[in-house]
Structure formats: C-alpha cells, structure tokens
Amino acid sequence: MIKSKKPRISLVGAGPGSSDLITRRGFKLLQSADVILYDALISKELLCEIDENIPKIYVGKRCNKHSYTQDSINKLLVEKAFECGHVVRLKGGDPFVFGRASEEIEYAENFGIPVTVVPGVTSAIAVPQSQGIPVTKRGVSSSFWVMTATKKDNSFSEDLKLAAQSSATMVILMGVRKFDAIAKNVSKYRGEATPVALIQNGTLKNETCVVGTLGEAMSLYRKVDVTQPGIIIIGNVVSEHPAFFEEELQRVLHDYM
Ligand SMILES: C[S@@+](CC[C@H](N)C(=O)[O-])C[C@H]1O[C@@H](n2cnc3c(N)ncnc32)[C@H](O)[C@@H]1O
Incomplete structure (x- = not known):
C-alpha cells in the first residue's frame, strides 16, 4: 500500500x-x-x-x-x-x-x-547595504523605520508622517511610483536638503541607484524605470554613498557660479 x-x-x-x-x-x-x-x-x-x-x-x-x-x-x-x-x-x-x-x-x-x-534576509536592510548605505550609523542615525508609504486605500500612512518627524532613517518599500509625492511630504518636516536614495533591483546584476536630496526628487524620478521594484531611503546615512558627495559638489558649484 x-x-x-x-x-x-x-x-x-x-x-x-x-x-x-x-x-x-x-x-x-x-x-x-x-x-x-x-x-x-x-x-x-x-x-x-x-x-x-x-x-x-x-x-x-x-x-x-x-x-x-x-x-x-x-x-x-x-x-x-x-x-x-x-x-x-x-x-x-x-x-x-x-x-x-x-x-x-x-x-x-x-x-x-x-x-x-x-527567515530571510530582508531587502529593507540588504538593498541599502548593497549600495554601501547603512541603516544605522553611530553619530548619524540610531534607528530606522521600515514602512510602506501608502495604506490599502492609496492614501499616505500616518507612519510616514510620524517617521518624517523623527530623526530615524526611513526605509520605504513599494513606493517607487510615489517617489516625488513621498519626497514632498517628508521634506515638509525634514527639509529639502535631506539626502535620499532610490535603489532598484538591489543585489541583482541590474541593480541601479540614484541619490540626491528630497528637493531634487522629480529630476531623480525621471532617471528611473518605475516598473522595477525599489526601495527609498531617506536620511543622513544616504550621504555615506560615494555618489552623494559628487552630487553635493555639483550642487555647491552650481550655487556658487
Ligand atoms: C511585498 S514587499 C516584500 C518585501 C520582502 N518580504 C522583504 O523582506 O524584502 C516587495 C517590495 O520590497 C522591495 N524589494 C524587494 N526586493 C527588492 C530588491 N531586490 N530591490 C529593491 N527593492 C526590493 C520593493 O519595495 C518591493 O516593492
């Protein structure tokens, strides 16, 4: 049998x-x-x-x-x-x-x-790490929030607002298509000069990353393929990314000229 x-x-x-x-x-x-x-x-x-x-x-x-x-x-x-x-x-x-x-x-x-x-290695930590961005760093950020920007009904979650009012690193999943709106919302509390990164297809061969400030969100958004999954990281830890300093230099030069 x-x-x-x-x-x-x-x-x-x-x-x-x-x-x-x-x-x-x-x-x-x-x-x-x-x-x-x-x-x-x-x-x-x-x-x-x-x-x-x-x-x-x-x-x-x-x-x-x-x-x-x-x-x-x-x-x-x-x-x-x-x-x-x-x-x-x-x-x-x-x-x-x-x-x-x-x-x-x-x-x-x-x-x-x-x-x-x-358990698995979550993209919320591994994807920023893959670009050399730590979610916490001594003297820079002592905590991080992992969140999705919107609720079931597509409206912004209360947590996004609360996290924006804190000094924690914000790690936002499922937010690529709302990148610009998220940046505008968060910059009301943190200011437009706050560093932000959007990483797509993290840890894969086709991984991409754009970095800048919340004030530049629209121009960053134009560079990305919105159909690809991505993670948004907001906070001073993003300035650990080498490209942030190059961009920062361009911004300073631009303001100076
Ligand atoms: C439904 S959530 C699932 C998250 C998953 N359970 C985790 O722990 O990573 C899917 C979202 O995770 C993020 N994500 C997952 N893998 C990713 C990757 N390799 N690169 C960028 N974002 C990723 C994107 O925001 C995507 O929309």
Missing part, C-alpha cells in the same frame, strides 16, 4: 534577490520540497538550482497585475499540501516583512496543516 505524504508547508524567505542570499536552512527545504509556490521577485537562478522534477508554480502579484489573489494563493497552498505533501512557499526577502505570511499561516492551520517559517 502506498502511504500518501503528510501535508505540511514551509514559508521560506528567499532573500533580497541574488540567488546566494537565501539561508542554508531555506535552501535545504527547497531541495526537499514536493512542490514550490514562488513569488514575483524570486531569482530565476535560484529556481534553476533546484531539481527540475520538483514542480514550481508562479503565484506572483506585481503592480496591480495580479496573476493570483491572496485568497487563491491560500487555497492553492492547502490544495497542493493535501495533493503533494511538502509545499515550500518561497517569498522574497523575509516572509514576515510585508509578506502576508500571517494570512497564509492562519489559513493553512485552519485545515490542520503544520507550517514552519524560515
């Missing part, structure tokens, strides 16, 4: 982009999966390293082009666990940072399916 496999789910953080930034525990689980459900920002190289006989199902949602709703992902997770056994749900960065992991855990547990979570 063939024993059917016990359903179980592992939520695994894949890290910020580069395929070698997944944890060893996460990678081991991927290799032992019966099926993998993966998000939009998962590296193709990482998936290629996993046995081709393990089915890999894309369940990404990017910029309103939802191929899957959260409800349908929850259902599929449970369906596949009963059908195949061990489902690895591979998520970008860390599953608990804007990853909707709690909803998936709750849904699966309602069906009595055990869920384990493997």
Whole structure:
C-alpha cells in the first residue's frame, strides 16, 4: 500500500534577490520540497538550482497585475499540501516583512496543516547595504523605520508622517511610483536638503541607484524605470554613498557660479 505524504508547508524567505542570499536552512527545504509556490521577485537562478522534477508554480502579484489573489494563493497552498505533501512557499526577502505570511499561516492551520517559517534576509536592510548605505550609523542615525508609504486605500500612512518627524532613517518599500509625492511630504518636516536614495533591483546584476536630496526628487524620478521594484531611503546615512558627495559638489558649484 502506498502511504500518501503528510501535508505540511514551509514559508521560506528567499532573500533580497541574488540567488546566494537565501539561508542554508531555506535552501535545504527547497531541495526537499514536493512542490514550490514562488513569488514575483524570486531569482530565476535560484529556481534553476533546484531539481527540475520538483514542480514550481508562479503565484506572483506585481503592480496591480495580479496573476493570483491572496485568497487563491491560500487555497492553492492547502490544495497542493493535501495533493503533494511538502509545499515550500518561497517569498522574497523575509516572509514576515510585508509578506502576508500571517494570512497564509492562519489559513493553512485552519485545515490542520503544520507550517514552519524560515527567515530571510530582508531587502529593507540588504538593498541599502548593497549600495554601501547603512541603516544605522553611530553619530548619524540610531534607528530606522521600515514602512510602506501608502495604506490599502492609496492614501499616505500616518507612519510616514510620524517617521518624517523623527530623526530615524526611513526605509520605504513599494513606493517607487510615489517617489516625488513621498519626497514632498517628508521634506515638509525634514527639509529639502535631506539626502535620499532610490535603489532598484538591489543585489541583482541590474541593480541601479540614484541619490540626491528630497528637493531634487522629480529630476531623480525621471532617471528611473518605475516598473522595477525599489526601495527609498531617506536620511543622513544616504550621504555615506560615494555618489552623494559628487552630487553635493555639483550642487555647491552650481550655487556658487
Ligand atoms: C511585498 S514587499 C516584500 C518585501 C520582502 N518580504 C522583504 O523582506 O524584502 C516587495 C517590495 O520590497 C522591495 N524589494 C524587494 N526586493 C527588492 C530588491 N531586490 N530591490 C529593491 N527593492 C526590493 C520593493 O519595495 C518591493 O516593492
């Protein structure tokens, strides 16, 4: 008699982009999966390293082009666990940072399916780091806020305003298309000379970064491809980026001439 496999789910953080930034525990689980459900920002190289006989199902949602709703992902997770056994749900960065992991855990547990979570390197810290920008630095910034700029209804979150009134480094996810509006909002509290960076496709071969001040946000915005995922960092730690000084020199020269 063939024993059917016990359903179980592992939520695994894949890290910020580069395929070698997944944890060893996460990678081991991927290799032992019966099926993998993966998000939009998962590296193709990482998936290629996993046995081709393990089915890999894309369940990404990017910029309103939802191929899957959260409800349908929850259902599929449970369906596949009963059908195949061990489902690895591979998520970008860390599953608990804007990853909707709690909803998936709750849904699966309602069906009595055990869920384990493997942390990942979050893009909120690794992407600025990839450009040499620390989120904290002794004497410069002693804390950081990780936030999304807008709420479900697309209005600016109260946290954005509160963080802008603090001296913390602001790390804003999912805000590329609102870059200019975010900069205008924050500069009301921090001033237009505050350093800002927008990093896209961090830790990948096509990583890009623009740096400047909040007052220059519009001209910086024109240089970027808004369809690419990015992180906005606001605060004095951005002046650690080598390009900030070049830009600063240009600004001083421009004002002097
Ligand atoms: C839904 S959130 C998920 C965050 C993820 N759980 C984490 O811990 O990194 C997706 C957002 O993370 C940011 N992001 C993720 N990977 C990125 C990367 N490699 N480069 C720049 N931004 C990235 C972008 O702001 C993107 O819109």
